[in-house]
Amino acid sequence: MSCLLGIETSCDDTAAAVLRDGAVQSSIVSSQHDIHADYGGVVPELASRNHQRYIAPVVQQALAEAEVSLDALDAVAVTHGPGLPGSLLVGLSYAKALAAGRGLPLVGVNHLAGHLYSTDLAPEPxxxxxxxxxxxxxxxxxxxxxxxxxxxxxxxxxxxxxxxxxxxxxxxxxxxxxxxxxxxxxxxxxxxxxxxxxxxxxxxxxxxxxxxxxxxxxxxxxxxxxxxxxxxxxxxxxxxxxxxxxxxxxxxxxxxxxxxxxxxxxxxxxxxxxxxxxxxxxxxxxxxxxxxxxxPPMDYCMDNAAMIAHVGALRWARGTAAPATLDIDPRLAL
CATH class of the missing domain: 3.30.420.40 (ATPase, nucleotide binding domain)
Structure with a gap:
């Protein structure tokens, strides 16, 4: 039995998901496409500022949709690279604070590993x-x-x-x-x-x-x-x-x-x-x-936290937890 919260903020999508016993209970993504559309691409400073604005309500919505309280969580999985430095920092900082405040293990996840194993979330992995x-x-x-x-x-x-x-x-x-x-x-x-x-x-x-x-x-x-x-x-x-x-x-x-x-x-x-x-x-x-x-299902092709929670659960099941000193790595290799 396990219940993990996944957090993903590597680029311009603020995402959170709850995974219980390997099944996705909720997957919330707040897109910033409208914010960056006028610039023809992602503006890193705008992305990180909007992550700060949306991270808390996105996590709260993911927990509410999954009907899971903070007390029910067993661990927090979060993307720590690769990606935009400012964006990664928002997600990792929030995850660290949440894990420390609730006494939960923190699991660092490679964003590319999330994509690599996202097909595990398909009906036929x-x-x-x-x-x-x-x-x-x-x-x-x-x-x-x-x-x-x-x-x-x-x-x-x-x-x-x-x-x-x-x-x-x-x-x-x-x-x-x-x-x-x-x-x-x-x-x-x-x-x-x-x-x-x-x-x-x-x-x-x-x-x-x-x-x-x-x-x-x-x-x-x-x-x-x-x-x-x-x-x-x-x-x-x-x-x-x-x-x-x-x-x-x-x-x-x-x-x-x-x-x-x-x-x-x-x-x-x-x-x-x-x-x-x-x-x-x-x-x-x-x-x-x-x-x-x-x-992967269409919803899991784009950046999402369900894939991060999934990889986090796989790593946590193997006893892999991150130290409190875990830092972002914008150029993290797969």
Missing amino acids: PQRPYVALIVSGGHTMLVHVADTFTHRVLGQTRDDAAGEAFDKVAQLLDLGYPGGPAIDTHAAAGDPSFHDFPRTRLDAFDFSFSGLKTSVLYYLRDLGAERAAVLDAHLADVCASFQQAVVDVLVGALADAVAATGVSTITIAGGVAANSALRAAVHTLAAQRGLSVHL
Whole structure:
């Protein structure tokens, strides 16, 4: 029997969740998208200030929805990296104070580990071993998971993450922030073969999306005076062409990783795992290769505290508790 509170504030979403005996009882996320939309991306100072504003009520709402009191908690799990320093500090400070005040163990959780094992929260969790593709605004990586907490990073992006490329291209197309959902929506009505944007693959399993982003920039620049007319008629096609380039790179690398590791199970996680074209392409790959594919529920693709509580519970069950000196690590590696 266990009851954990999870807290997640690595970027711009303030999140809290309650996990009881491995089952999610509540998962509350307060998004700051409207706050940062005018800037085309997350402003770190604004993010940390709003975490301070919302952390207490978000935790209270998570406890209330789960019908759990502070007295019923067995531990507090919190993200301590990677992420924005100011944002991480708000969540960790609150979790430390709560744990100390209630005499509870504190469990530090790697945000990327939260995404990596978020598929455990699906109705049919994946069996180990598997290859996971983590794709979000800040990270793109392939990970071989031999067993729980026995994993190896096969490759990762050397510059822009896939989600970051979506946001930056959406800004070039005046689609607002966050860009991923907007591009996905427009691309659904477009022709992915309208324009052949480059597919960049580096050595082994590393990624690079900065060249693709720059290619879109040059394509729009070279339209010159015809830009407005072309986008008016072909915005959906441009979105679909860009999106297809990203998906081809991601799924191509995933396919190569499957071949190299010999696994029969794949997962994708992170915010971009909500992208409809990527989900469809991964299912197609699974059907072609006879693979088992597992995706987290849509609510758990984005940053959330349920995945943090889950990983915290796994670590706590192994007797792993953090010292009172636990600090943030904005560049924490998986």
